[in-house]
Amino acid sequence: xxxxxxxxxxxxxxxxxxxxxxxxxxxxxxxxxxxxxxxxxxxxxxxxxxxxxxxxxxxxxxxxxxxxxxxxxxxxxxxxxxxxxxxxxxxxxxxxxxxxxxxxxxxxxxxxxxxxxxxxxxxxxxxxxxxxxxxxxxxxxxxxxxxxxxxxxxxxxxxxxxxxxxxxxxxxxxxxxxxxxxxxxxxxxxxxxxxxxxxxxxxxxxxxxxxxxxxxxxxxxxxxxxxxxxxxxxxxxxxxxxxxxxxxxxxxxxxxxxxxxxxxxxxxxxxxxxxxxxxxxxxxxxxxxxxxxxxxxxxxxxxxxxxxxxxxxxxxxxxxxxxxxxxxxxxxxxxxxxxxxxxxxxxxxxxxxxxxxxxxxxxxxxxxxxxxxxxxxxxxxxxxxxxxxxxxxxxxxxxxxxxxxxxxxxxxxxxxxxxxxxxxxxxxxxxxxxxxxxxxxxxxxxxxxxxxxxxxxxxxxxxxxxxxxxxxxxxxxxxxx
Numbered sequence: 001x002x003x004x005x006x007x008x009x010x011x012x013x014x015x016x017x018x019x020x021x022x023x024x025x026x027x028x029x030x031x032x033x034x035x036x037x038x039x040x041x042x043x044x045x046x047x048x049x050x051x052x053x054x055x056x057x058x059x060x061x062x063x064x065x066x067x068x069x070x071x072x073x074x075x076x077x078x079x080x081x082x083x084x085x086x087x088x089x090x091x092x093x094x095x096x097x098x099x100x101x102x103x104x105x106x107x108x109x110x111x112x113x114x115x116x117x118x119x120x121x122x123x124x125x126x127x128x129x130x131x132x133x134x135x136x137x138x139x140x141x142x143x144x145x146x147x148x149x150x151x152x153x154x155x156x157x158x159x160x161x162x163x164x165x166x167x168x169x170x171x172x173x174x175x176x177x178x179x180x181x182x183x184x185x186x187x188x189x190x191x192x193x194x195x196x197x198x199x200x201x202x203x204x205x206x207x208x209x210x211x212x213x214x215x216x217x218x219x220x221x222x223x224x225x226x227x228x229x230x231x232x233x234x235x236x237x238x239x240x241x242x243x244x245x246x247x248x249x250x251x252x253x254x255x256x257x258x259x260x261x262x263x264x265x266x267x268x269x270x271x272x273x274x275x276x277x278x279x280x281x282x283x284x285x286x287x288x289x290x291x292x293x294x295x296x297x298x299x300x301x302x303x304x305x306x307x308x309x310x311x312x313x314x315x316x317x318x319x320x321x322x323x324x325x326x327x328x329x330x331x332x333x334x335x336x337x338x339x340x341x342x343x344x345x346x347x348x349x350x351x352x353x354x355x356x357x358x359x360x361x362x363x364x365x366x367x368x369x370x371x372x373x374x375x376x377x378x379x380x381x382x383x384x385x386x387x388x389x390x391x392x393x394x395x396x397x398x399x400x401x402x403x404x405x406x407x408x409x410x411x412x413x414x415x416x417x418x419x420x421x422x423x424x425x426x427x428x429x430x431x432x433x434x435x436x437x438x439x440x441x442x443x444x445x446x447x448x449x450x451x452x453x454x455x456x457x458x459x460x461x462x463x464x465x466x467x468x469x470x471x472x473x474x475x476x477x478x479x480x481x
Contacts (some may be wrong), residue, residue, distance in 0.1 A: 009056045009370075012068075014078040014084075015044030017273070018060040020385060025392050026409070028272045029236055035063050038231045039293030040085065042274045042300075043114060046178035049084045051369060064167040070105035079109045079369065082142075083174055086313040088117035088156070093131045096138050101138045103141040110145040111367045114173040116152040117159045119312040121327055125159050132163065139165050147366045153316025156423055171360045172320045175296050180373040181357040183350050185299050189285050192338040197225045199303075200337075201294030204232070206310050210328045212290055213253035215308075219337055220255075220262055227284075228255035228268045229277075229294055229394075236270040239263075239395045241409075258397070269394035275306035276391050286341050290328060299323070299349075306340045321356065322348035 016033045017023065034041045044060075052058050059077070061068055073080060080103070085299050087096055103110050119125050128135070139160060142149050144296040148167040151157050160168045178182065189196065208211040220226050230236070234246035242258050243249070255262035271277035278301045281287065287298030287301040287305040292314045295305035307325040309315040310376055318325040342390060361371050372379045398409075 006053070008075065009060045009078045011051055011056055011369075012049055012061050012073055012080045013044065013051070013058050014063060014080070014082045015048065015060040016041055019045040019048050019273075019382075020389065021060075022389050022391055023272065025236075025240060025272060025395055026382075028392075029233065029240060029395075032233050033272065034093050034233070037231045038236075038271055038277070039291065039296075040100035042178075042277075042293045042297060043083050043085065043173050043175040045083065045274045046176075047113060048175045049178060049379050049382045050174060050364075050371045050373070051081065052382055053370050055375075056370060060245045068102070070102055073102075074107045077108060079111060080106060081369070081464050082110065082112045082115075084112060084115040085152070085173070086116045086118040088115070088128060088131070088135055088159070090127065090131055093134050096131075096134050098343055100134070100138040100141050103145065105139070106145060108145070109368055110142055111150075111364075111369060112142050112146070113150040113171065113363075114152050114175075115149065115156065116313050116316065117156045119155065120316055121309065121311060121329060123158075123312050123316075124153045125162075128159070134162075136163055139163070143167055146362065149282060150360075152313070152361050153320045155312045155316040169359075169363045170320060171355060173296070173317055174360070175293060176299065176321055176353075177357055177360055178300055181354045183299065183353040184301070184302050185304060185346050185350055187304050187341075187344070189348070192223075192286060192341045194223060195225065196285040197227075197283060198223050198337055199227050199229055199281060199284050199289075199294075201229045201231070201287070201289035202247045202254075202308075203290055203310070204254055206290040206308070206328060207254050208251050209312055210290070211331065212308065212328065215331070215335060215406050216253070216255060216262075218334070220267075223337070226262070226267060229291075229297075230254075230256045230268065230270045231291055231294060232256075232270075236272075236395045237378065238272055239268060242398050255396075263397045264399060266397055266399055267402060268397050271394045273391040275386055276393055280394060286337060286344075288337055288340055290314065295323070304341065304344050304346060306344045322352060324349070 016035050023031070043287070048058050048060070082099070086092070117125065117128060119127060139149060140145055143165065148169045149160070149165070150169050150171040151160065152173055153170060157168050157170050192198065198219070200216060201210040202216070207216065216228065230239070232248060234248040237243040237246070238249065238258065240257045244258070249257070251257065252259050254260065255268045256270070257263060269280070274297065277297050279304050281301035282297045284303050286297065287295050288308060289295065290308045290310045292307060295307050298305040305324070307314055307318050307323055308328050308331065309318060309325050310328045315325070315327065318322070324346065326340070361374055364371050370376070372382070
């Protein structure tokens with residue numbers, strides 16, 4: 001029996017949205033529910049499922065952990081669980097510091113799962129040297145509130161050990177434990193042919209400068225049933241709105257770009273929800289490319305995959321889970337997916353999965369967390385609820401000219417314009433009130449009177465101070481003189 005079964009445990013989960021939130025495509029892209037990369041939702045949804053038991057309640061924080069008051073978290077929750085990917089990287093340092101600030105104020109357990117450091121294929125951490133203070137502060141804050149920190153692989157373990165941290169457990173990524181100790185992946189075809197259904201994925205950097213663009217071009221020419229699956233928010237916006245404002249819009253070799261032939265042929269998707277992503281991949285024969293979670297989605301669907309590793313974050317995860325992989329820098333010039341498929345050996349991945357699952361659940365146990373496979377129904381209620389919901393399909397290229405397609409998009413835009421107009425009118429009214437309060441305060445100060453600002457006015461002031469802060473402070477200062 002679970003040690004936590006005597007009462008309901010409330011867990012706050014750092015995730016873009018709950019797996020049960022059905023969000024229309026337009027709203028999802030506006031809100032950025034997957035925090036710039038759809039792969040984030042695969043491991044956060046898996047963590048949600050794993051932690052959901054009859055005696056736990058899992059609540060998504062909407063990813064904005066730094067915006068949630070620590071006091072409220074301490075009062076309302078029993079633990080804060082933080083699934084992360086390549087968080088130890090220079091571009092994430094600001095977010096890491098904000099997360100550290102929040103964690104430092106928490107009095108409840110904080111459990112980090114699947115965090116990783118990002119370097120090159122040579123595992124050289126030199127580029128991480130400038131952010132070492134931020135990493136030390138973060139890991140120290142976490143370990144003050146947990147038994148250990150869960151990392152994705154060998155490189156991150158060695159990196160943290162080198163910084164003096166010993167309470168480090170290699171657990172991989174929770175995404176591959178979405179279905180527990182079972183991982184049913186097998187080849188359904190003896191070999192790939194021109195009629196095979198193949199999924200390919202990749203980042204803009206891999207396409208632009210690491211040779212993946214040429215691989216995509218050759219594979220597209222040979223396999224008519226090829227589909228590219230993007231993951232970035234910019235990919236989705238290019239598909240749905242033809243929006244090229246992001247710097248990624250300059251990479252014309254990316255199939256999500258409107259000028260690419262695969263876009264024009266409708267052979268590109270981006271998924272808002274992991275459930276539809278995984279479901280669509282069940283009918284494919286093979287998946288390959290440089291996106292680790294793009295290929296993990298295929299493995300969860302039972303579809304063989306081969307990862308083309310471009311950095312330490314993908315390489316250490318492939319090595320830990322024994323996922324078939326190659327490194328992009330050592331790919332033959334004329335690589336063909338048929339050859340990759342032939343070389344893809346799934347034996348170690350599936351054969352050693354049970355052992356890795358036991359290691360993962362032991363980590364959860366040590367940190368006071370139950371899991372549905374040991375202490376619940378194995379995720380049956382989760383899956384039943386998920387299947388009762390109507391999620392939007394994958395985002396497709398905007399190549400339609402029919403009225404229905406135009407009505408859906410422009411109808412949403414019309415609604416947003418109305419909402420923004422109403423918000424603007426409300427803000428103008430509040431701003432006028434702030435200015436009037438500032439004027440009265442200045443007059444009162446000039447007359448030697450103390451003006452008491454009502455709580456509501458102070459609230460309005462906080463909302464508007466970025467706009468009128470300087471003139472307001474100047475007026476008050478002048479009045480006091």
